[in-house]
Amino acid sequence: MEQSKTDPRVLRTRKLIMDSFMELSSKKEFKDITVKDITAEAVINRATFYYHFEDIYDLLEKVLSEVLLVNLDGDYYQNYELNEEALINIFKAITNFQKSLSNRCHRGYEDTIARIIREQLEVIFHKMLLKQRPTEDVQAQKVTAVMLSWGIYGASVEWRRSSKEISPEEYIHSAIPYIMKGIDLGDAD
Amino acid sequence: MEQSKTDPRVLRTRKLIMDSFMELSSKKEFKDITVKDITAEAVINRATFYYHFEDIYDLLEKVLSEVLLVNLDGDYYQNYELNEEALINIFKAITNFQKSLSNRCHRGYEDTIARIIREQLEVIFHKMLLKQRPTEDVQAQKVTAVMLSWGIYGASVEWRRSSKEISPEEYIHSAIPYIMKGIDLGDAD
DNA sequence: GTAGATTTGTTGGTTATACAACACATTTAG
DNA sequence: CTAAATGTGTTGTATAACCAACAAATCTAC
Incomplete structure (x- = not known):
């Protein structure tokens, strides 16, 4: 690795x-x-x-990627099942990461940051799916990972926009049945 | 410099x-x-x-020299008069330094450490004397610095050996009149 | 606007560090 | 005691990092 x-x-x-x-x-x-x-x-x-x-933007990307990975890596990311607990933990990691970013001012680079987060999520989801369902078509897994990364990231954006009266855990929890059902419909092994 | x-x-x-x-x-x-x-x-x-x-002993020397210099440098060492206050401060620095060493075990290397301390003291005393009495014969100043370094270091050894019921300040204080008098007899300007 | 200053990328030549291999000395185990 | 293992100090070669200099782009001031 x-x-x-x-x-x-x-x-x-x-x-x-x-x-x-x-x-x-x-x-x-x-x-x-x-x-x-x-x-x-x-x-x-x-x-x-x-x-x-390459330049300072390249540095920004790599630093953010690394910080995000550190946020995630301690918990799972490798050898973990893509289950309810994992989804909640990943969602919490993202909201934490964004909170830590809001202190350091990166105004005007939200798009870059968003892209980096989604790319990292995509890699992670893809790895987890590969481990979980080694038999499935790779292309299908890639698309699933893309959709999950956009979905989870989007949820974190909406949670930030919300009044934040509910915790990240609660927020994502209500959506999980739909996510898992979608995943389960594929070919549960 | x-x-x-x-x-x-x-x-x-x-x-x-x-x-x-x-x-x-x-x-x-x-x-x-x-x-x-x-x-x-x-x-x-x-x-x-x-x-x-050169080898690990060379490293030991350089580390100790540097630590000792840090202990001393904050207080004076440059542009300072070799007066009662300076002598007391240097003496305190040495006792502090040796206390910090006794935590890290350097048993069996007391001789090396002693030599390093004396060499550093000699350099410092010589510089102070040079500034204080620019006219005097250099050879005389060197000898004076040697004797002062051995004397001050020896005093610190004896203080450690003593019951330590009196503070370093007090201990060296009683000897200072003799030191200064000796210095003053040279050619006070 | 223009001129001066600062920043950006890039380049060629130099120096410090990495690495692997070596002979030799010292320590450890049996 | 011997043999294996570990540590020491050195060497040759590869490469990362330094440095100074440069043209071009961007920012500042007037």
Whole structure:
């Protein structure tokens, strides 16, 4: 699963850059952060930044992906069944993630963030489905994963828009029967 | 004073190694720490260790020197007069330093540690004397610095051996008149 | 608008670190 | 005691990171 050995220099430098970016994100908005700021904070050469990232938007994507993965990874994501509990946990992770983002100001990049979340969800759902139903057509699983990722993400958006009087757990709970029924109709094994 | 620009890679790597060594020192005795342990903890290549340090004893020296300098530097060390207050502060710094060492087990290396402390003290005293009496013969100042470093260090040893019923300040205070008088006899300006 | 300053990507040459392999020394086990 | 295992210090080669310099784009001020 993990690429067995990456040069430790690469790991160190990436971590330095990402940590510095997150540090700066807690002080300024994304639009006010320059590559120079980041490399100065990290005390690395600016050329080294471009060795690892296309540009600052690429960095944003990778940082967000990683933070989201950390939010999810601790709970399941690998070797877990796509059941009610998993769906609730994933939904909670997303709402938590978005809450942590609202502190760091990324105004104007909601679309990017939304796309990243959906892409990550899609990967996770697809892996879980693969494990759960190894026999099924892969294309069907991909489409299912896409729809689940959009659906779960959309639900999190609506929950944020709502009065938030009900907890994320309760919110998603009411929808789960429909999701599971849909999943179960496929070919429960 | 400071070498204006050192390669940031060097600074990072040295810090990694030194921090890892201090971390390990809080868990094991010095004699049980190998170069491999350190480089594994720091996640650097073992060859890189030897690029920066002769061997593990060289590392010990440099770490101790740096820790001691940090203990001292905050207070004076530069641009300060070698007066009663300075002597008391230096003495306190040494006793503090040795107290912090007794937690990390360096049994069997007391001689090395003692030498390092005396060497650092000698440098500091010499600098202070140079600033205080720019006209005086350099050789005389060097000898004075040597004697002061041995004297102050010896006093700290005796204080540790004592019942420690009196504070470091009090202990050194009683000796200061003799030290200062000796200094003053030279050529007070 | 324009000029100056800052930021962005990119490049070529240099240096530090990674890595694997080695001979040798020291420790550990039987 | 011997043999295996572990640690030490060194070397050659590959690569990541540094640095300075550059043209082009973008931002600022006037």
